[in-house]
Structures are given as structure tokens and as C-alpha cells.
Amino acid sequence: MPELPEVETVRRGLAELVNGDTIVDVQVTLPRIIRYPSVTEFVDRASGRTIRGIGRRGKYLLFDLAPYTLVSHLRMEGQYRVVPTGEPVALHSHVIFRLASGRDLRYRDVRQFGTMDLLLPDESWPSGLRALGPEPFDPSLTPAALRRSLAKRTAPVKAVLLDQTVIAGLGNIYVDEALFLSGIHPLEPANRIGPKRLIRLLAAVRDVLGRAIDAGGSSIRTYQDGYGRHGGFQIQLNVYGRTGEPCCQCGREIQRIRIGGRGTHYCPHCQRPGRTSRVAAKPEREVGR
Structure with missing residues (x-):
């Protein structure tokens, strides 16, 4: 499972690649990756939203799609790739975000354990995220x-x-x-x-x-x-x-x-x-x- 250094590396790379880009459409081929809301509402919420930033909390990636936050957990083998839209789609690419720049942000997961939640601030966030302890580099962790x-x-x-x-x-x-x-x-x-x-x-x-x-x-x-x-x-x-x-x-x-x-x-x-x-x-x- 990717740990903090791997998730942070993914976060930094994606921030360089897709910050400021806009999601035009979303294709979901494995519905169980989407935990909340329904797949239909997930697509509706994400479409037309600009990626304003990408954060991290523990092993979770947090995509700022104001007013929503996309909470993504890679679990065992989840991977994000940014490729031209016309590039052949690799097997196990379960969620594809079409971007206004003519590229795709593709989520691939061979083991299919990863999860995504697209949430408003007042909606119930994943229990694992809510229960996290301090970040390792937090000054309060003495x-x-x-x-x-x-x-x-x-x-x-x-x-x-x-x-x-x-x-x-x-x-x-x-x-x-x-x-x-x-x-x-x-x-x-x-x-x-x-x-x-x-x-x-x-x-x-x-x-x-x-x-x-x-x-x-x-x-x-x-x-x-x-x-x-x-x-x-x-x-x-x-x-x-x-x-x-x-x-x-x-x-x-x-x-x-x-x-x-x-x-x-x-x-x-x-x-x-x-x-x-x-x-x-x-x-x-x-x-x-």
C-alpha cells in the first residue's frame, strides 16, 4: 500500500500537472470505486469543476473542486496518470476525468480496493480520515x-x-x-x-x-x-x-x-x-x- 511518501509524491506530481485545469466530464467503469454520492451524482458534481489544488491528509489525497472535495484513497495499488485524451486506455482504468486541456486524469487500480468520495464540507467524511492522528511533521507532534x-x-x-x-x-x-x-x-x-x-x-x-x-x-x-x-x-x-x-x-x-x-x-x-x-x-x- 502506498504510504505517506508515495502519496505525497503523487500529490506533488498531480499538482504540477492538473492544478487549474477543469473537469469536462467523468467516466466511471467500476461503480464501487465511488463510495459517495451515487455515480450519477458524482459525475454531475465533478463535471465543470476546476481543480483548485491538491492536498494530502495521511494517506488520503484531497482534490479541491470547490465547493466540493474529492477524497481519494489509493489503498493497495491505486495509481493516477495524466495522459492525452486520445491515448489508449489501459486495462483497469476505472475512473477517467476528461480535462479541458485535452488530457485525461485516469485512475487505474488493478486490485480495485481504492475509494473516492466527493463531498461538501457539511457531509459525512470517511471515518478513517476523521480519526487520523497528527501529521508526522506537525510541530504539535512533540x-x-x-x-x-x-x-x-x-x-x-x-x-x-x-x-x-x-x-x-x-x-x-x-x-x-x-x-x-x-x-x-x-x-x-x-x-x-x-x-x-x-x-x-x-x-x-x-x-x-x-x-x-x-x-x-x-x-x-x-x-x-x-x-x-x-x-x-x-x-x-x-x-x-x-x-x-x-x-x-x-x-x-x-x-x-x-x-x-x-x-x-x-x-x-x-x-x-x-x-x-x-x-x-x-x-x-x-x-x-
């Missing part, structure tokens, strides 16, 4: 604020950081990388991580996300931005996807376990549990379901 969020969370820190109500936009790749950089074992109970290590953790989250955004995200599977370009951060990954390879810091083998159903990568030497924690895991063992 180590002290993070500590308060984790104070009663006894689950493994890896699982807690994937909870979008704690920090918006984090996913499997970047949580693994941030925990490695901060030297925190992924199975540590979240509420056992002290102030000094929380300072390191928050700094690591911001460092990893910042570098990933600069690199255009990580193309682990099928991710592309609005220009059709792949990301480049995958070559900088320290632990994610490197099971059995030597750690870049100590040379020990990177291990993989499962926490809450998610593959989790870490170095058992560089990410030792804190003195007040007791964790143990074997490679490929399922933990914390």
Missing part, C-alpha cells in the same frame, strides 16, 4: 505529545505506530526503518519506551519520511507517481525486505517476524529491548495477533 499517546498502549510499538490515530500516514516500510534508526525493538511495549528513546524515534520517523519523499517514495511493488515514474528510496532501505542479509551497522543477519499480521524486519543486535522490557521472538513467528 516527543511529549507522542509519549502521552503511547502512555496506555501496551501493544508492540510496531503495531501501535501502524495505528493511523497515533501518527497519520505511517505504514509497514517506514515504521520498520524508523525503529531501526532509533534502535528500538519492534516488539517493545509502546508504553515502555522512555523519553530519550521517544526523542530518537520521532526524529527517525521524520528523517526516514523526509528522505523517502525526496527520493519519490519506494517502488516495492507497482507504485508510480502521476508522471508514471517509480520511486527510488528502496535502495536506501536498511532492514525492510532484507531478511537474512547483513545489517549495515553491525553485520548481523536481519530477521523477520510477524506482528499483527504484518511482516516486520529488524536487527536483533542493533534493536535490543530496553532494560525494563522483556521481549522474545523467533524469525517468522506470528506475534501480537
Whole structure:
């Protein structure tokens, strides 16, 4: 699933490509992508609207079609491409916005899990969007604020950081990388991580996300931005996807376990549990379901 760096990269590319363009018509070939309103009303609302800007909240894209907002979640493999209207339509292109500039903004989704909502400010927005925690770079997200969020969370820190109500936009790749950089074992109970290590953790989250955004995200599977370009951060990954390879810091083998159903990568030497924690895991063992 695209995480914050990938969604932010898509947002920036689309903003360069379609800001100020006007939607002439919309073609929807897979109705279930449109969650709200009906497909007919969705087409009516969007047609004739100018794209005034594109924002992001967590992993959601927010298209400003004043007075409406198009809320788009890419889910597993959703992609946007901007192409000339006459270009052949690729398979699995489920929503096509015809633009006044003679181009199409096409949404393609092989897995068909993505969603779109076209909403007025007073209409009910997706519950996942309403429940999001602070953005990782929000100045209000201080180590002290993070500590308060984790104070009663006894689950493994890896699982807690994937909870979008704690920090918006984090996913499997970047949580693994941030925990490695901060030297925190992924199975540590979240509420056992002290102030000094929380300072390191928050700094690591911001460092990893910042570098990933600069690199255009990580193309682990099928991710592309609005220009059709792949990301480049995958070559900088320290632990994610490197099971059995030597750690870049100590040379020990990177291990993989499962926490809450998610593959989790870490170095058992560089990410030792804190003195007040007791964790143990074997490679490929399922933990914390």
C-alpha cells in the first residue's frame, strides 16, 4: 500500500500537472470505486469543476473542486496518470476525468480496493480520515505529545505506530526503518519506551519520511507517481525486505517476524529491548495477533 511518501509524491506530481485545469466530464467503469454520492451524482458534481489544488491528509489525497472535495484513497495499488485524451486506455482504468486541456486524469487500480468520495464540507467524511492522528511533521507532534499517546498502549510499538490515530500516514516500510534508526525493538511495549528513546524515534520517523519523499517514495511493488515514474528510496532501505542479509551497522543477519499480521524486519543486535522490557521472538513467528 502506498504510504505517506508515495502519496505525497503523487500529490506533488498531480499538482504540477492538473492544478487549474477543469473537469469536462467523468467516466466511471467500476461503480464501487465511488463510495459517495451515487455515480450519477458524482459525475454531475465533478463535471465543470476546476481543480483548485491538491492536498494530502495521511494517506488520503484531497482534490479541491470547490465547493466540493474529492477524497481519494489509493489503498493497495491505486495509481493516477495524466495522459492525452486520445491515448489508449489501459486495462483497469476505472475512473477517467476528461480535462479541458485535452488530457485525461485516469485512475487505474488493478486490485480495485481504492475509494473516492466527493463531498461538501457539511457531509459525512470517511471515518478513517476523521480519526487520523497528527501529521508526522506537525510541530504539535512533540516527543511529549507522542509519549502521552503511547502512555496506555501496551501493544508492540510496531503495531501501535501502524495505528493511523497515533501518527497519520505511517505504514509497514517506514515504521520498520524508523525503529531501526532509533534502535528500538519492534516488539517493545509502546508504553515502555522512555523519553530519550521517544526523542530518537520521532526524529527517525521524520528523517526516514523526509528522505523517502525526496527520493519519490519506494517502488516495492507497482507504485508510480502521476508522471508514471517509480520511486527510488528502496535502495536506501536498511532492514525492510532484507531478511537474512547483513545489517549495515553491525553485520548481523536481519530477521523477520510477524506482528499483527504484518511482516516486520529488524536487527536483533542493533534493536535490543530496553532494560525494563522483556521481549522474545523467533524469525517468522506470528506475534501480537
